Structures are given as C-alpha cells and as structure tokens.
Amino acid sequence: MKKLLLSVIMLSFLVATIGVIVVEGASRPRILILHSYETDYAWTRTVNQGIDRAKRSHMNIDIRYHYMNTKNQSSEAAKKRAATVAKRVVDSYQPNVLLVIDDDAQRLVATDYIGNEAIQIVFAGVNAELEAYGYQDADNVTGILERKSVSAIIEVLRLLVESQPRLGSLKGSVVYLSDSSTSAKLDADYLARQEWAPLDYQGHVGVKSFEQWKQEVNRLNGQYQFLLVGGYRKLFSEDSESFVSAEEVAQWTEANSTLAIVGINAFNSEDGVMLSIGASPFEQGEIAFERAIRLVEDPTSLSQMPVAISKQYVVALRHQALENRDIRVPKVLEAFARATNNYFE
Amino acid sequence: MIMPEKLQVLSQFLKSNPAFSGCQKEDLARLLANISVVKLAPGEVVCRSGEDANNLYYLLEGELQTTNKDQIKGPISGFFGEESALGMRSYIYDIEVVESAELVVLPLEAIVTLEAYSSFKQSLLDSFHSRLAGQTHIEVDLSPKREVEVGYRQIIGWLFAIITPLMIYWGLILSQQPLHQDAIYFASILGICSVMWIFRLLPDYVPGLFAVLSAVLLGITTSESAFSGFSSNSFFMALSILGLSAVIRSSGLSYRMLLHLLLIGPASKIWYNISFFSVGALLTPVVPTVNGRVTIVAPFLKDLLSGASKEAREQEGPRLKASLLFGASLLSPIFVSSKSVNFIVLGMLPQQVQQYFQWLDWLLAALVCGMVLLALYAVSLCWVYRNKQSLKLPKTTSLQQLKTLGSLNPAEWSSILGLIVLISALLFANIHRIEVAWVALAILFYLMMFGFLDPNQFRTKIDWSFLVFLGSLIGVVDIIHQVELDTWLTGKIYWLAAYMQQSLPLFVVLLAVIVSLIRLILPINATVIILATLLIPASIEVGVNPWVIGFLILFLSESFFWPFQASYYMQFLSLTTGIVSNDEAKLMKMNVLIYLFKLVAVYISIPYWQSMGLI
Numbered sequence: 025m026k027k028l029l030l031s032v033i034m035l036s037f038l039v040a041t042i043g044v045i046v047v048e049g050a051s052r053p054r055i056l057i058l059h060s061y062e063t064d065y066a067w068t069r070t071v072n073q074g075i076d077r078a079k080r081s082h083m084n085i086d087i088r089y090h091y092m093n094t095k096n097q098s099s100e101a102a103k104k105r106a107a108t109v110a111k112r113v114v115d116s117y118q119p120n121v122l123l124v125i126d127d128d129a130q131r132l133v134a135t136d137y138i139g140n141e142a143i144q145i146v147f148a149g150v151n152a153e154l155e156a157y158g159y160q161d162a163d164n165v166t167g168i169l170e171r172k173s174v175s176a177i178i179e180v181l182r183l184l185v186e187s188q189p190r191l192g193s194l195k196g197s198v199v200y201l202s203d204s205s206t207s208a209k210l211d212a213d214y215l216a217r218q219e220w221a222p223l224d225y226q227g228h229v230g231v232k233s234f235e236q237w238k239q240e241v242n243r244l245n246g247q248y249q250f251l252l253v254g255g256y257r258k259l260f261s262e263d264s265e266s267f268v269s270a271e272e273v274a275q276w277t278e279a280n281s282t283l284a285i286v287g288i289n290a291f292n293s294e295d296g297v298m299l300s301i302g303a304s305p306f307e308q309g310e311i312a313f314e315r316a317i318r319l320v321e322d323p324t325s326l327s328q329m330p331v332a333i334s335k336q337y338v339v340a341l342r343h344q345a346l347e348n349r350d351i352r353v354p355k356v357l358e359a360f361a362r363a364t365n366n367y368f369e
Numbered sequence: 370m371i372m373p374e375k376l377q378v379l380s381q382f383l384k385s386n387p388a389f390s391g392c393q394k395e396d397l398a399r400l401l402a403n404i405s406v407v408k409l410a411p412g413e414v415v416c417r418s419g420e421d422a423n424n425l426y427y428l429l430e431g432e433l434q435t436t437n438k439d440q441i442k443g444p445i446s447g448f449f450g451e452e453s454a455l456g457m458r459s460y461i462y463d464i465e466v467v468e469s470a471e472l473v474v475l476p477l478e479a480i481v482t483l484e485a486y487s488s489f490k491q492s493l494l495d496s497f498h499s500r501l502a503g504q505t506h507i508e509v510d511l512s513p514k515r516e517v518e519v520g521y522r523q524i525i526g527w528l529f530a531i532i533t534p535l536m537i538y539w540g541l542i543l544s545q546q547p548l549h550q551d552a553i554y555f556a557s558i559l560g561i562c563s564v565m566w567i568f569r570l571l572p573d574y575v576p577g578l579f580a581v582l583s584a585v586l587l588g589i590t591t592s593e594s595a596f597s598g599f600s601s602n603s604f605f606m607a608l609s610i611l612g613l614s615a616v617i618r619s620s621g622l623s624y625r626m627l628l629h630l631l632l633i634g635p636a637s638k639i640w641y642n643i644s645f646f647s648v649g650a651l652l653t654p655v656v657p658t659v660n661g662r663v664t665i666v667a668p669f670l671k672d673l674l675s676g677a678s679k680e681a682r683e684q685e686g687p688r689l690k691a692s693l694l695f696g697a698s699l700l701s702p703i704f705v706s707s708k709s710v711n712f713i714v715l716g717m718l719p720q721q722v723q724q725y726f727q728w729l730d731w732l733l734a735a736l737v738c739g740m741v742l743l744a745l746y747a748v749s750l751c752w753v754y755r756n757k758q759s760l761k762l763p764k765t766t767s768l769q770q771l772k773t774l775g776s777l778n779p780a781e782w783s784s785i786l787g788l789i790v791l792i793s794a795l796l797f798a799n800i801h802r803i804e805v806a807w808v809a810l811a812i813l814f815y816l817m818m819f820g821f822l823d824p825n826q827f828r829t830k831i832d833w834s835f836l837v838f839l840g841s842l843i844g845v846v847d848i849i850h851q852v853e854l855d856t857w858l859t860g861k862i863y864w865l866a867a868y869m870q871q872s873l874p875l876f877v878v879l880l881a882v883i884v885s886l887i888r889l890i891l892p893i894n895a896t897v898i899i900l901a902t903l904l905i906p907a908s909i910e911v912g913v914n915p916w917v918i919g920f921l922i923l924f925l926s927e928s929f930f931w932p933f934q935a936s937y938y939m940q941f942l943s944l945t946t947g948i949v950s951n952d953e954a955k956l957m958k959m960n961v962l963i964y965l966f967k968l969v970a971v972y973i974s975i976p977y978w979q980s981m982g983l984i
Binding site: 086 | 802811
C-alpha cells in the first residue's frame with residue numbers, strides 16, 4: 025500500500041513538473057533573428073553587438089539566429105536555396121517576431137510573411153525604399169531603415185580638412201564609385217537625393233569587374249576632390265567566375281587613387297580605405313531588437329512604432345592609409361574610431 | 370604487532386601468489402595490515418566441520434591433513450577454508466596440524482574487497498572444487514602470468530605518433546603555409562590523434578581527450594571552448610538515449626516485440642525475415658550503437674531456428690541471419706540517434722544547421738534515401754538468398770513463450786512510456802517548444818527517479834567512454850574552427866569541394882571511391898571523423914548544406930566488404946556461431962549490392978534535397 029502511495033506521489037510530482045515545463049515552454053515567446061549574411065562579415069557581427077546591447081537579463085524569450093550567407097553565395101540560385109531553408113526554419117520555429125536584417129533577407133524571406141497575423145516583422149539594415157518589399161502598407165511590419173548620413177559625411181570631412189596644417193575649407197566635388205549590385209544602386213539613388221552643400225555631388229559610376237574598376241579609378245584621378253566608395257564586393261575577377269576580395273579592391277584603390285577616398289560603410293576601413301563614415305550597425309541592431317521585445321510584450325504596440333531612419337553613424341580610420349597620404353586626423357575622430365573598435369593600425 | 374620479518378613474508382606471499390595477481394596493489398596493501406601469520410604445533414586443529422567460516426587460510430610451511438571421518442584423509446596444501454570467501458556459513462572440513470605449520474590467516478572482513486576480483490574468486494573456486502573432488506593436495510599454478518604480447522603494429526604506431534607531429538610541424542613551417550602558430554600546433558596534435566586511431570594504439574576516446582587537453586595546455590584555446598562539447602545538446606541527447614536504451618535492453622521489451630511480430634503475421638519465411646529485420650529496425654532509433662542492437666537481436670536466431678529442420682536451418686538460416694544483421698545496421702544513418710558517430714557529425718555542423726536537423730528533420734531529409742535503400746535491399750535479399758525450402762514454425766510456441774513472459778513488467782512499461790514521450794516530443798516540438806535533447810534528459814531523469822535505471826546500471830550500462838569521445842570531438846571541431854584550420858584545409862581540397870557545387874552526382878561517386886579506400890585501413894568512426902572534418906567546412910564554403918555532406922559520409926561509410934571492417938559484424942558472428950553456417954560469399958554479394966544501391970538511393974534523393982533547398 026505504502027509502495028503504491030509513494031508511486032502515486034512520485035508520479036504526481038513528475039506530471040506536475042512536466043506540466044509546468046510544457047505550459048511554460050509553449051507560452052514562451054520566440055524571436056528569430058534572420059541575417060542576410062554570415063558572421064564573417066563585420067557588419068553582421070556589429071549588428072549582433074547592437075542586439076546584445078538591447079538584451080536584458082530575465083527576458084524569458086527564446087532567441088534563435090539564422091544566417092543566410094548570401095554575401096558569399098550570391099548567385100540567384102544559391103540565394104533561392106538559402107531562402108527555402110530560411111523559410112523552413114521560420115515555419116518550423118514559428119517565431120512571434122521575425123527580426124530581419126539587410127535587404128536580401130527582406131526580399132527573399134520576410135515578404136512571404138507580410139500580413140501573417142502570427143508573425144510580426146521587424147526589419148533593420150534596409151537600404152531600399154519600403155515599397156521595394158511591400159512594407160509601406162503592411163500591418164505587421166516595422167523597423168529601421170539604413171540610410172547613409174550625408175550630413176555626417178560633410179561634418180567629418182570638414183573636421184578633417186580643417187585639421188590639416190594649411191587651414192582649408194570644405195569644398196570640391198564628390199563622385200560615388202561602386203559595383204553594380206542592387207544595394208549599391210539603392211545607395212546611389214539615395215545619395216543623389218541628399219543635400220551636399222558645400223560639396224558638389226557629381227553622381228554615380230557603377231562597374232561590373234575589377235578591371236573596369238581600375239580603369240575608372242585611374243580616369244577619375246584629378247577630376248574630383250573626394251571619391252566615395254561603398255559596394256565593391258561583387259566585382260568579377262578576370263576569369264569572370266569569382267569575385268575579387270574586398271580587401272584587394274580597397275587596398276588597390278588606396279594605392280592608386282590620387283583622390284581622398286571616403287567609405288560610406290564603417291567596414292570599408294577594415295578592408296583598407298583611409299576613412300569611412302557609415303550608418304551605425306549598433307543602432308540598427310539595438311533599435312530593431314528593442315522593438316522586437318516591445319512587440320513580444322505587447323503585440324498591439326506595433327501601430328505606435330513608425331518606421332525609423334538611422335540617426336547614428338560611426339567613423340572608421342585606417343592608420344597606414346592616412347599616413348601614406350600624410351593626412352592628420354583630429355584627435356576626437358581618432359578617439360571615436362578607437363572607442364568603437366574601428367581604428368585599424 | 371606483527372614483526373617486520375613476518376610482514377615481509379606476508380608481503381611476498383601477496384605478491385607472488387597467482388590468486389592475487391589480478392588484484393589492485395592498493396587493495397593488497399590494505400589487506401597486508403589485516404592478515405597475520407600463525408605458527409601451530411602438531412595436533413592442533415585449524416578448523417572444524419560445522420564451525421563458523423570466518424577465515425581463509427594458506428599453508429606456508431609444515432603439514433596439514435583433513436580428518437573428516439566420512440572423507441578421504443590426506444595432506445592439505447595451498448588455500449583452505451575457502452568456504453568463508455565463497456559465502457558459505459560454516460566449514461565442511463576438519464583440518465589438523467601434522468607437523469608444526471606456519472599459516473597465513475586472512476579474516477573474512479579483510480578479504481571482502483577482493484571478492485570483486487573474478488580471478489581471485491576463480492582461484493578459490495578451483496581450489497575448493499578440487500578438494501571436493503577428492504584431490505586434497507592442490508597444485509598451485511606458479512607459472513608466471515602470461516604477459517600481453519606487444520605487436521609490431523603498436524611499436525610502429527607509437528613511432529609514427531612521435532614522428533608525425535614533428536613532420537607536420539616542420540612541413541607547415543618550412544612550406545610557409547599561411548597558418549597561425551596555434552593552427553600549426555593543432556594540426557600537429559591532430560596528426561598524433563590520426564596515428565593513434567589508424568594504428569588503434571588506444572581506445573577511440575583517448576586520442577580525442579588528448580587533443581582537447583593538449584590544446585588547453587598549449588594555450589591554443591580556452592578550457593571553456595575545448596570542453597564545450599560536454600555541455601552541448603548532442604552530449605545530453607546521447608546520454609539520455611543511452612540511458613533509455615539500457616532500460617529497453619534490460620527489460621526484455623525487444624524479445625516481447627519479436628514474439629508479437631511473429632504472431633501477427635503468417636507462418637512463412639517471408640514474414641520471419643520481415644519480423645527479424647523489423648526488430649532491428651525498430652530498435653535502430655532508440656539503441657544508439659549497432660553493437661548494442663546486434664547483442665539484443667543475435668539470440669533471436671537461435672530462438673527461432675531451434676525448432677526448425679536441419680535443411681531449413683541450412684537453406685533459410687543464412688537469409689534470416691542476414692535479416693537480423695541488416696535490420697540492426699542498414700538504417701543507421703537514417704536516424705540521428707541510431708549511432709554514436711551520427712551525434713558526432715551533428716555536433717560538427719554549424720549551430721543553426723544543428724538546430725534545424727534535430728531528430729525529426731534529420732529523418733525527413735534522409736527519408737527518401739532510406740526508403741529507396743530499403744526497397745532495393747528487400748529485392749536483393751530475395752534474390753541472393755533464394756531457395757525452395759519451406760519454413761513453418763508453430764505459432765503455439767511463440768504464444769506459449771509470450772505467456773511465460775507474463776504481463777508487461779514495470780521496466781517494460783517505463784521503456785514504452787519513455788519511447789512514447791520521446792516520439793511525442795519529436796512530433797509536437799512546435800507546441801511544447803522544448804528542445805528534444807532536454808526532453809530526452811527529462812526521460813532519463815524519470816527512469817532514474819523511479820529506479821528503472823539504478824546507480825549501478827547508470828555506471829555500467831551507459832557507454833561513458835563514447836560520451837567522452839563525443840564531448841572531446843565536438844571540442845576538437847570547435848578548436849579547428851577557431852584556429853581557422855578548416856579554412857586552410859578547405860583551400861587544399863577545393864578541387865573536391867568544387868565538385869560538390871558543380872556536380873553533386875560526380876562528387877558522390879568520388880566520395881564513394883574515397884570512402885571505400887579509406888575504409889580498408891580505418892574503422893568507420895575514424896573514417897567519418899576525418900572526412901567530415903575536411904568536407905563539412907568545404908561544403909559551407911561552396912554553399913552546399915553541410916548536413917548533406919555529413920549524411921553522405923555517414924551513409925557511405927556505414928558499409929563493409931570484409932568482416933574485419935565492421936566490429937559489429939565480428940560480434941554478430943561470435944554471437945551466432947554454431948547456429949547457422951556462415952555464408953560469406955552471399956553476404957559479400959549483398960554488401961556489394963547494398964553499396965551500389967546506396968549510390969542509387971543518393972541519386973534519387975538529389976531532387977528531393979533540391980526541393981528542400983539543401984543543394
């Protein structure tokens with residue numbers, strides 16, 4: 025009798041424990057962070073650092089990351105494969121919030137979940153306009169757009185120019201050179217619409233191969249004051265089968281361009297560019313994740329979250345490249361770059 | 370207090386007597402403090418029949434004899450009073466001193482710890498048995514214990530273990546490879562491990578442990594990273610499945626399952642083969658070693674064929690034997706939980722792929738391969754082992770056997786419940802939102818809580834050496850990634866990786882050839898680990914889902930052409946010897962066919978994997 029009683033009590037304990045765990049597990053909200061690229065890309069790593077900044081202890085949220093790796097596998101077939109797998113992950117994980125970072129993941133995956141009542145979408149790192157993905161009228165989408173801060177570029181360049189031995193003033197023309205990728209074209213469209221005074225924005229030159237890139241760099245020498253670069257990861261090599269590495273492009277350009285080169289993404293200086301001013305990936309990650317948590321806690325709050333535009337920027341410096349050009353950097357810029365781990369010796 | 374010279378005598382006795390040769394020195398040292406030497410005068414009685422058996426004795430010098438009235442009188446030598454150590458309450462002999470004698474007295478409480486040593490117990494049993502048989506003077510085997518022979522393979526292996534890392538180190542340094550110092554060190558360590566695996570110098574898990582330990586000691590990585598495998602999901606999943614499998618094995622559930630299978634189908638040889646295959650196949654997802662499954666299913670052969678005619682045994686027996694063997698082994702790569710090395714491959718995959726290919730998704734992705742292979746296997750089994758011999762066994766025997774087993778015992782119930790919970794957890798993962806590894810661990814907790822897996826079984830029935838192997842190998846993969854050795858290796862075998870991307874069918878053929886060649890010298894686990902280490906990072910580089918490559922390596926490596934290539938087949942042979950004659954030629958034909966069928970199964974699966982976005 026006692027044995028039976030003991031068994032019943034133990035079984036009750038077990039059932040109660042399982043019940044609590046299953047109920048708690050079933051009600052635990054989920055956030056799936058879907059990256060377009062892999063962690064071998066500095067931008068992705070820094071967005072994740074921004075996400076980590078917004079994480080609180082005891083959130084009781086199940087968080088999972090998925091990387092589509094479309095930067096390394098950029099053929100449309102490879103992107104479609106990555107999208108198929110990512111959609112299966114979304115479907116099986118059934119997140120409450122799908123936090124989607126960068127344009128590829130928006131186009132290939134997130135658009136399928138527009139209007140899905142069970143999943144709310146928070147985007148970040150988006151260069152395109154909302155209309156490109158049908159987000160403008162969606163009632164389950166919010167997020168933060170990634171926009172190049174032209175005012176920040178002007179501000180930083182002014183600081184730089186004024187700190188040179190011969191006190192100068194900011195003037196001259198700017199040209200934007202990039203590959204022919206969609207994101208580079210979107211950036212070019214955006215830059216063309218911005219107010220550049222006192223500089224003079226002279227438009228965009230898009231090329232497909234590294235050979236063309238070299239020719240354009242040589243042609244542009246002497247014609248302008250500043251050379252803006254951003255997207256150069258999709259320049260075909262001579263054999264036309266593979267892309268030239270970003271480091272090779274950046275370092276060749278630094279060595280052969282007589283123009284002062286300005287990257288429009290912070291990671292351009294990691295590749296080798298002397299100075300870069302880019303939208304803050306920390307801000308993208310932080311704002312997006314904060315919104316995701318708010319949506320988990322109160323799904324109806326989406327209507328109170330209009331689409332945000334990036335406000336913060338980061339400055340990155342490549343010490344050797346600046347030294348080669350004999351450019352002095354204001355201490356405040358150097359300190360800023362060092363503080364954000366964007367000062368490269 | 371014992372005099373020093375007496376202690377020396379006792380020490381010499383413990384060291385030289387063969388009965389103690391298998392005991393640990395620590396136990397013997399403890400025993401020394403509790404035994405004594407006594408001198409007895411002629412006529413004194415050492416022990417008397419019917420007295421409490423409290424001491425074990427050993428005659429050092431002098432003469433003793435048995436004096437029981439109803440037994441043969443005779444001299445005594447060696448041990449006597451064995452009744453005490455063998456668990457008998459009283460002595461059955463009277464033993465008297467003839468000439469002054471010197472005896473070692475071993476009190477019962479002092480020798481309790483030695484009872485765990487089978488060699489000690491066997492010596493006493495032999496001695497006692499001989500005396501019962503009337504042989505009063507027991508000859509003690511004083512020949513030196515035969516030492517384990519050292520083969521040239523081991524000597525050469527250890528020499529290579531010294532030379533290989535030096536060659537790798539200097540080779541990489543001199544050829545100025547773009548590798549960090551840490552990567553060069555770790556490549557040298559991996560060289561040592563490979564030599565140890567190839568020459569089988571140590572059990573599999575020891576080189577794995579050596580690799581992570583060396584990496585920590587050389588400062589290549591942190592201890593947290595090196596030993597991260599021991600806190601991984603794969604580790605706990607494997608631990609839990611091993612626990613559940615231990616209960617299934619000890620409960621007798623599998624035998625009951627076979628009897629039910631035999632009863633529900635017609636009494637025909639086709640059904641017997643299906644039943645034999647099914648038992649192994651049903652055990653495949655829940656018993657995570659082929660050797661374990663083979664141990665469970667092998668006795669069924671004798672059970673079934675004991676009532677069959679000699680002709681039936683000779684003609685149909687080999688096919689039934691093959692059904693048992695392939696039932697336990699054929700579907701191993703299809704379920705992640707069916708083989709230890711599957712867990713290792715799972716642990717080698719990137720985190721997000723691991724999360725994706727948990728149990729059910731692994732099965733879904735491997736399903737087409739499994740189904741095609743199963744269908745082709747069935748056809749080839751019928752063709753290779755075709756015979757006209759009929760085999761019909763009365764169902765009454767199986768029915769009676771089931772009746773003898775009685776109703777399900779609590780351990781069987783607990784196994785069934787564990788299986789139901791595990792399968793439900795897999796099927797309804799989207800509802801309970803708990804990772805399957807933790808559900809499996811909860812099942813293990815339940816089994817331990819209710820005592821179905823007692824502390825002794827937990828220690829002995831769970832393959833801890835495998836778990837150490839698994840944990841350390843996951844750490845090894847992590848370190849390879851940290852030191853960027855994988856990127857370098859990928860560059861070296863880019864020509865092979867390029868086939869993965871450009872033509873998977875061609876890559877499959879190349880891989881099949883490579884696997885066949887490597888399997889001639891390496892065991893399955895080492896083959897899988899080496900190929901997975903090389904090819905999984907390469908697959909990520911070229912954009913093929915690494916699961917596909919991991920699965921292909923497992924699928925093709927899980928084959929053998931010669932018996933020495935598969936330890937589970939050798940074990941199966943030893944367990945079924947004498948029941949059915951071995952038909953090696955037919956088995957070889959089956960193995961070759963199955964290897965070809967595997968290629969067919971992979972080709973048919975390629976469109977399926979494409980539809981899943983895996984390739």
